[in-house]
Amino acid sequence: MTSKMFFYIAEQKNTTFVAHSIPILIFLPCPEMSFAVSLRVNLSYTLIIHQALRIVVFFRSVFADNKHDMNRILCILSVLLIASCSTGVKIQNGMLLYQVNANMQTKVSSLNASAHPLMNQFTNSEQLVTDKFSSQLFRVKRTSLQSIFDTRGKGRRYAIEGVSRNDGFEITKKLLLSVYDSFPGMILTKVIYCNTGKRNVWVDKWVNNQYKVNRSDDTPSFWSFQGSSSATRKDWILPVDSSFYQRNFMGLNNPDYGGGVPVADLWRRNGGLAVGHVEMVPKQVSLPVEKNQYDNYARLSVQYNYTAPKVLLPGDSLETFTTFVDVHQGDCFASLAEYSRFMQASGLRFIPEEPNAFEAVWCAWGYLRKFTMDEVMGTLPKVKELGLKWVDIDDGYQKAEGDWDVEHGRFPAGSADMRRLVDAIHSMGMKAKLWWAPLAVDPCSDLLRANPDLPLLTKDGTPEYITWWDSYYMSPSYFKTIDHTKQVIELFLKKWDFDGLKMDGQQQNCVAEDFNPKHTGVKPEETPEKLPLFFKMINETAKSYKPHAVLQICPCGCTASFFNLPYLNQSVASDPTSSWQVRHRGKIIKALRPGVAYYGDHVELTDGASDFASQIGIGAVLGTKFTWPKDDPNGGSNFVLTPEKEKVWKKWITIYNEKMLSRNSYLGGLYDIGYDLPETHVIQKGNALYYAFYNPDWNGKIELRGLRAGMYRVFDYENNRDLGEVSVVDPVINVRFKEHLLIEVTPVAK
Numbered sequence: 158m159t160s161k162m163f164f165y166i167a168e169q170k171n172t173t174f175v176a177h178s179i180p181i182l183i184f185l186p187c188p189e190m191s192f193a194v195s196l197r198v199n200l201s202y203t204l205i206i207h208q209a210l211r212i213v214v215f216f217r218s219v220f221a222d223n224k225h226d227m228n229r230i231l232c233i234l235s236v237l238l239i240a241s242c243s244t245g246v247k248i249q250n251g252m253l254l255y256q257v258n259a260n261m262q263t264k265v266s267s268l269n270a271s272a273h274p275l276m277n278q279f280t281n282s283e284q285l286v287t288d289k290f291s292s293q294l295f296r297v298k299r300t301s302l303q304s305i306f307d308t309r310g311k312g313r314r315y316a317i318e319g320v321s322r323n324d325g326f327e328i329t330k331k332l333l334l335s336v337y338d339s340f341p342g343m344i345l346t347k348v349i350y351c352n353t354g355k356r357n358v359w360v361d362k363w364v365n366n367q368y369k370v371n372r373s374d375d376t377p378s379f380w381s382f383q384g385s386s387s388a389t390r391k392d393w394i395l396p397v398d399s400s401f402y403q404r405n406f407m408g409l410n411n412p413d414y415g416g417g418v419p420v421a422d423l424w425r426r427n428g429g430l431a432v433g434h435v436e437m438v439p440k441q442v443s444l445p446v447e448k449n450q451y452d453n454y455a456r457l458s459v460q461y462n463y464t465a466p467k468v469l470l471p472g473d474s475l476e477t478f479t480t481f482v483d484v485h486q487g488d489c490f491a492s493l494a495e496y497s498r499f500m501q502a503s504g505l506r507f508i509p510e511e512p513n514a515f516e517a518v519w520c521a522w523g524y525l526r527k528f529t530m531d532e533v534m535g536t537l538p539k540v541k542e543l544g545l546k547w548v549d550i551d552d553g554y555q556k557a558e559g560d561w562d563v564e565h566g567r568f569p570a571g572s573a574d575m576r577r578l579v580d581a582i583h584s585m586g587m588k589a590k591l592w593w594a595p596l597a598v599d600p601c602s603d604l605l606r607a608n609p610d611l612p613l614l615t616k617d618g619t620p621e622y623i624t625w626w627d628s629y630y631m632s633p634s635y636f637k638t639i640d641h642t643k644q645v646i647e648l649f650l651k652k653w654d655f656d657g658l659k660m661d662g663q664q665q666n667c668v669a670e671d672f673n674p675k676h677t678g679v680k681p682e683e684t685p686e687k688l689p690l691f692f693k694m695i696n697e698t699a700k701s702y703k704p705h706a707v708l709q710i711c712p713c714g715c716t717a718s719f720f721n722l723p724y725l726n727q728s729v730a731s732d733p734t735s736s737w738q739v740r741h742r743g744k745i746i747k748a749l750r751p752g753v754a755y756y757g758d759h760v761e762l763t764d765g766a767s768d769f770a771s772q773i774g775i776g777a778v779l780g781t782k783f784t785w786p787k788d789d790p791n792g793g794s795n796f797v798l799t800p801e802k803e804k805v806w807k808k809w810i811t812i813y814n815e816k817m818l819s820r821n822s823y824l825g826g827l828y829d830i831g832y833d834l835p836e837t838h839v840i841q842k843g844n845a846l847y848y849a850f851y852n853p854d855w856n857g858k859i860e861l862r863g864l865r866a867g868m869y870r871v872f873d874y875e876n877n878r879d880l881g882e883v884s885v886v887d888p889v890i891n892v893r894f895k896e897h898l899l900i901e902v903t904p905v906a907k
Contacts, residue, residue, distance in 0.1 A: 251341020261295040272428040295319030312337035327354030351474040359466040366432040367458035380831030382489035384418035390714030408441035416667030417716035422489040431492035438686035490825035493748035511726040514754035516546035523782035523796040526553035559598035590657035597628040614673040633691035650702040657707030692724040736771040743775035769809035770897040774849025868905040
C-alpha cells in the first residue's frame with residue numbers, strides 16, 4: 158500500500174526546521190506485506206503535536222490488527238522526522254533558495270538552471286561585533302512560522318532563535334525572515350539581539366546579509382552597482398576584478414558628499430545578488446563591496462557602525478534595520494526595480510510625472526556666473542529657432558547663497574529686470590527654469606547676519622561647511638530654514654513667474670547630524686532622516702503657485718538619494734564626466750523611478766562635447782548650453798554655436814522632438830549593461846522598439862531581444878537608412894558602426 162501524509166510544524170525547540178516541502182520516499186519491507194510511505198515534511202501554522210496525533214490515529218486505523226507493524230512504522234517515522242528537522246531551514250521564494258543551518262549560518266542560492274552557484278558554503282551572514290568578541294555562531298533553540306498580510310501582499314515570516322556564549326557572555330539572537338508572494342527572489346532580514354548573560358556588552362556594530370559571492374569565468378569577475386556618493390564622483394556601475402574595495406557609506410563621506418541608494422549589487426553573466434535596507438528613511442549604514450585578488454569570491458554586506466559603543470545591560474536588546482537580499486538574472490536593473498517596487502508597496506509615494514519636464518532644454522550656463530541679461534536675451538531667438546522649449550537661468554544672478562534677490566550690477570532694475578527676462582522667454586513660447594542651491598547660506602549673507610541660529614552645527618559646535626559653495630548648511634528640519642525656503646519659492650514662482658526650479662548641489666543628497674542646541678524637537682541623528690521631508694515641502698509649496706512646476710534636483714555627481722526621488726519630476730545625469738555616465742545613470746534612474754523625466758544634462762559634458770546619441774538612445778531629455786552668436790567674453794568656456802555645429806545641433810534636436818523617446822517605456826531588463834556587447838538600450842514606443850547600440854568600433858552580429866511574433870523592419874533613423882527585415886525566429890542583424898547605432902524596429906504589416 159502507499160500512503161501520503163503532511164507534517165505541519167509551527168514551532169519546535171532545540172532543533173531547526175525545514176521550511177519548504179521535501180518529499181521522502183520510504184520503503185519498509187515487512188514479512189506480511191510490502192508498501193511505501195511517501196512523507197512530505199512541510200512547515201505551516203499547526204503545532205507539531207497536533208499533527209503527530211493525526212499520524213498516530215491514521216496508523217492505528219491502518220494497522221488495527223497488527224500493533225507490531227504499527228509500532229515499527231511509528232518508530233521509523235519519528236527517526237525520519239528528527240533527521241529531517243536537523244537539516245535546517247530552507248525557504249524558497251521564486252528563484253531564491255535561502256538556507257539556515259543549526260548554527261544560524263545562512264546560504265543563498267539561485268534556482269535558475271543557468272546560474273552558477275552563488276556561494277559554496279554557509280556563512281556568518283548576521284553577526285554582532287563587540288569590543289570583546291564577535292557573536293557569529295548561535296545554536297538554534299526554537300523556530301516558528303506565521304502568515305503575514307500587509308500593503309506588500311501575502312507572505313510568511315519565519316522566526317529562528319538561538320544562543321551564543323563567549324567567555325562568560327551570552328547573547329540570544331532572534332532572526333526574522335520575511336518573504337512576500339509579490340516579490341519573488343527577495344527575502345527580508347531583521348535581527349533582534351538580547352543580552353541574556355550577566356555581564357554588560359559594548360556593541361561596536363552589527364552586520365546583516367554578509368555573503369561571499371563566487372566568481373565565475375567572466376571578465377571582469379563581477380559588475381557591480383555601488384550606491385554611495387563621494388567627492389571622487391565615481392561611476393555608479395563599476396567592474397569588480399582583481400583587488401577592489403568600496404565602503405559605500407550612506408552618510409557624509411566628504412564635507413559635501415554623501416547619501417545615495419542603500420543597495421549594493423554584484424552580478425555575473427549568469428545572475429547576481431543584491432543587498433540593502435528597506436527602512437522608509439535614510440539610514441547611515443555601509444554596504445561594503447570588496448574583493449582580494451587571490452580570492453575566487455567577492456564579499457558584500459549591510460553594516461551599521463555605532464558612533465560610540467552601544468551598551469547592552471543584562472536584559473537589554475537591540476534591533477537591526479530591516480535589510481534584504483535579492484537574487485536576480487541580468488544586471489542591477491532587475492534588483493533596483495524590485496527594490497523600488499517594494500518601497501512603493503511599503504508606502505513610498507512618487508509625485509506624478511509632469512509632461513513639460515520632457516521638453517528639450519537650453520541652459521545659460523555656457524556664459525557661466527558672469528552672464529549678462531543682454532547675452533541671454535540675445536541667444537533666445539536661436540534657442541527658439543532650434544526647437545528647444547526650456548530656458549534655464551543658472552548660477553550668478555543672486556547676491557549670495559541665501560540672499561536670492563538679484564545682484565544689482567547684473568540686474569540694475571532689480572526684480573523688475575528678472576521679471577522682464579522671464580516675460581521675454583514666455584513671449585517666445587518657451588518656459589523658464591531657475592537655478593537655486595537650497596540649504597546653502599553664505600557666511601557673509603544678510604540672511605545669516607539676521608539669523609545666526611540657522612546653521613547646522615557639528616558635535617563640536619562649528620557650522621557644517623559646504624565647500625563647493627563656500628557656504629554653511631542650514632538644518633532642513635529647522636523652522637526658520639523652512640520659512641525662508643517657502644519665501645524664496647514664492648519669489649521665484651510667483652513674483653518672478655518662473656515655471657520650474659533647478660535645485661543644484663551635492664549638499665541636497667545628505668546632511669550631517671545637527672547638534673545646534675537652538676534646533677529643538679529633532680534629535681541629532683534624526684536630521685539626515687528628515688531631509689526628504691524638506692523636499693516634500695518644496696514640492697507642495699511650488700505646486701501651490703505653479704501646479705505644473707518642473708522640479709529638478711541635481712546632486713552634482715552624487716548617486717541621487719533614493720529618498721529624495723519621490724519629490725522631483727525631473728531627475729538628471731548630475732554633471733556627468735562621460736557619455737557612459739549619462740547612459741548608466743539613466744538606466745539606474747529608470748529602474749528606481751520608472752516614468753520620470755531623466756534630463757541628460759548638457760551635451761557639452763559628453764564625449765566629444767556633442768554625444769546627443771547617448772542622450773536620445775537612453776531616453777534622456779536633451780540639453781545643451783551653447784552660446785551664440787559669440788562665446789563667453791570672460792574666456793571661461795568654448796561653447797559657441799558655430800555654423801558647422803549648428804547643423805549638428807539642429808539635426809539632433811529635430812530627431813529628439815520627433816521621437817520623444819524620453820516619454821516612453823525603457824526596457825532595462827533585455828540587455829546586461831556590463832556583459833552584453835555592444836552596450837544596448839531599448840525603448841518601446843507603441844509597437845515600435847528603439848534600440849541604441851554603443852561601441853568604439855563594432856563589426857558583427859547583434860541579437861534584437863524583445864521582439865514578438867512576425868517580421869520587423871529595421872531602420873537607422875539617424876542616417877535614414879533601411880537595414881532590412883528580421884523575424885522573431887532569427888532576430889539578428891549584422892552591422893558595422895563606430896561609437897553608436899540608433900535603429901527603429903517596427904512590425905511589418907501583413
